[in-house]
Amino acid sequence: MSAPAGRPVPPAVGALRRLPNPRLTGIGAGLFAAAAMFLIGCVDWLLFDESAVVFGVLFLPVSALTALWVRPADLVTAPISVPIAFALGIAPIAGGGGGLGGRTMAVVTALAVHAGWLYGGTLVAGLIASVRKVRLMRARQRRLMPAAQTARPAAAAPAPAGRSAGRPPRRPSQR
Numbered sequence: 001m002s003a004p005a006g007r008p009v010p011p012a013v014g015a016l017r018r019l020p021n022p023r024l025t026g027i028g029a030g031l032f033a034a035a036a037m038f039l040i041g042c043v044d045w046l047l048f049d050e051s052a053v054v055f056g057v058l059f060l061p062v063s064a065l066t067a068l069w070v071r072p073a074d075l076v077t078a079p080i081s082v083p084i085a086f087a088l089g090i091a092p093i094a095g096g097g098g099g100l101g102g103r104t105m106a107v108v109t110a111l112a113v114h115a116g117w118l119y120g121g122t123l124v125a126g127l128i129a130s131v132r133k134v135r136l137m138r139a140r141q142r143r144l145m146p147a148a149q150t151a152r153p154a155a156a157a158p159a160p161a162g163r164s165a166g167r168p169p170r171r172p173s174q175r
Contacts, residue, residue: 022069026077029070033081036062037089050093052110056117059086063121067128075133079126086118087111 009017024032040058048054062085067078087107096106111118 023071024069024074025071026074026081029066029074029077030081030084032069033062033066033085034088036065037085038092039089041089041092045092050095052093052114052117055090055093056114056120059089059117059121060124063125064128067125067132070129072132072136075129078129079122082125083118083122086121090114 037059040062041055044051044055044058059082063078063082066082066085067075070078090110091103091107094103094106094110096102096104
């Protein structure tokens with residue numbers, strides 16, 4: 001694979017271009033993140049003895065992929081859906097016992113204890129979504145610039161004598 005100017009592309013860039021590039025709706029991105037984090041939580045519970053570090057480290061790429069794969073129209077949903085996915089995914093590794101109340105308290109405690117991972121993943125998703133939005137706005141501005149340059153504004157006519165520019169003409173008083 002080569003660049004348009006004929007220069008070779010670095011292997012990492014070529015590998016990134018071969019990755020899938022889905023465009024998920026806001027709900028689809030949220031479902032992707034939630035399903036991925038729940039699956040990661042279950043695998044962590046089975047294989048890694050409920051390791052919060054493994055769960056947190058794997059949360060970061062899920063957050064990045066969610067922000068990269070969401071449609072441009074739904075970019076605002078990425079930083080909203082990843083914390084929800086984190087809370088859903090931490091349920092299998094939170095522990096707790098004694099019924100629903102014990103499990104709920106274990107999840108709330110796990111969210112408080114592992115807030116650094118939660119904030120980090122949310123920050124990753126927010127930064128990626130913000131950069132994508134800025135790039136989209138700049139691309140739209142570049143598309144509109146040639147049209148704005150070809151349209152000429154009407155030449156400003158000089159104000160008639162006795163009238164200052166910027167003021168509406170005075171109506172003659174009726175007597």
